[in-house]
Amino acid sequence: MSTTTTDLSISALAELSGVTIDTLRYYERADLFVRPVRRDEAGRRRYGERDVIWVQFVTRLRATGMGITTIAEYTRLARLGEVTNPERLALLEEHREHVVEKLRETQASLDAISYKIAEYERKVADL
Amino acid sequence: MSTTTTDLSISALAELSGVTIDTLRYYERADLFVRPVRRDEAGRRRYGERDVIWVQFVTRLRATGMGITTIAEYTRLARLGEVTNPERLALLEEHREHVVEKLRETQASLDAISYKIAEYERKVADL
DNA sequence: GCTTGACCTGGAGTGCACTCCAGGGTCTAT
DNA sequence: ATAGACCCTGGAGTGCACTCCAGGTCAAGC
Numbered sequence: 001m002s003t004t005t006t007d008l009s010i011s012a013l014a015e016l017s018g019v020t021i022d023t024l025r026y027y028e029r030a031d032l033f034v035r036p037v038r039r040d041e042a043g044r045r046r047y048g049e050r051d052v053i054w055v056q057f058v059t060r061l062r063a064t065g066m067g068i069t070t071i072a073e074y075t076r077l078a079r080l081g082e083v084t085n086p087e088r089l090a091l092l093e094e095h096r097e098h099v100v101e102k103l104r105e106t107q108a109s110l111d112a113i114s115y116k117i118a119e120y121e122r123k124v125a126d127l
Numbered sequence: 128m129s130t131t132t133t134d135l136s137i138s139a140l141a142e143l144s145g146v147t148i149d150t151l152r153y154y155e156r157a158d159l160f161v162r163p164v165r166r167d168e169a170g171r172r173r174y175g176e177r178d179v180i181w182v183q184f185v186t187r188l189r190a191t192g193m194g195i196t197t198i199a200e201y202t203r204l205a206r207l208g209e210v211t212n213p214e215r216l217a218l219l220e221e222h223r224e225h226v227v228e229k230l231r232e233t234q235a236s237l238d239a240i241s242y243k244i245a246e247y248e249r250k251v252a253d254l
Numbered sequence: 255g256c257t258t259g260a261c262c263t264g265g266a267g268t269g270c271a272c273t274c275c276a277g278g279g280t281c282t283a284t
Numbered sequence: 285a286t287a288g289a290c291c292c293t294g295g296a297g298t299g300c301a302c303t304c305c306a307g308g309t310c311a312a313g314c
Binding site: 137138148152169170171 | 290291292293
């Protein structure tokens with residue numbers, strides 16, 4: 001048995017996660033990995049299973065609008081270990097509130113747009 | 128009775144619509160008004176009721192992620208009159224699809240985050 | 255042994271939607 | 285008639301999240 005279950009190149013992780021190679025490198029520079037990304041003998045990045053899971057979660061955070069610096073802060077806490085669980089919890093809870101609120105607003109705007117669409121449908125049909 | 132029901136200064140419209148003065152001027156440059164914004168004798172902008180309604184709708188479109196150029200296209204169609212109703216309808220319907228899809232994705236990501244929050248709650252409680 | 259392809263680095267460039275600025279005009283109240 | 289508030293213009297600057305680039309290394313296949 002090997003110490004790392006998975007062992008992906010950057011292009012493999014890119015394909016798997018839907019994040020581009022450039023963005024993966026950018027995330028690394030922005031300190032969004034909990035621990036330094038492993039390298040092979042030639043200096044190429046090798047990602048393990050935990051990296052895959054991490055990137056997927058980062059993607060969730062991004063998809064809900066969390067900024068890079070906030071994710072970096074979350075990552076920093078994760079690096080410090082279990083003691084920071086309460087802080088990480090608080091951070092995620094606050095983010096969730098933002099997202100829920102944003103969803104509400106988007107839904108409200110969508111309703112207004114749908115109303116407008118209904119108007120157009122009526123007008124177009126009446127021709 | 129006057130020909131214009133409302134007659135707002137740019138700061139009044141800004142306050143009313145929640146859009147900054149600079150952004151209102153920016154929207155004007157970007158051609159997001161159906162017809163030229165009226166000016167008083169001194170060259171200052173005067174907004175009527177239709178402008179208010181229009182800006183509010185533009186805000187809905189922005190809030191749901193429609194880009195400035197697409198709104199400009201929608202505006203261009205509006206300028207051409209009722210004949211473009213079918214095109215405007217199509218444009219809004221396509222946008223609605225995008226938004227609905229985006230909402231779905233955001234909700235899915237939010238679910239993943241909520242799951243993570245539940246994990247943290249469990250861990251923090253178990254201490 | 256040489257090409258091909260994947261990868262590396264630091265740094266520059268991009269697109270978007272604002273947001274700010276300098277320098278100037280005008281209206282109102284004191 | 286002077287101060288202060290509000291508005292004007294063209295253009296520059298900002299923040300964010302990528303995205304691209306030049307120039308180079310390295311391993312594998314022909």
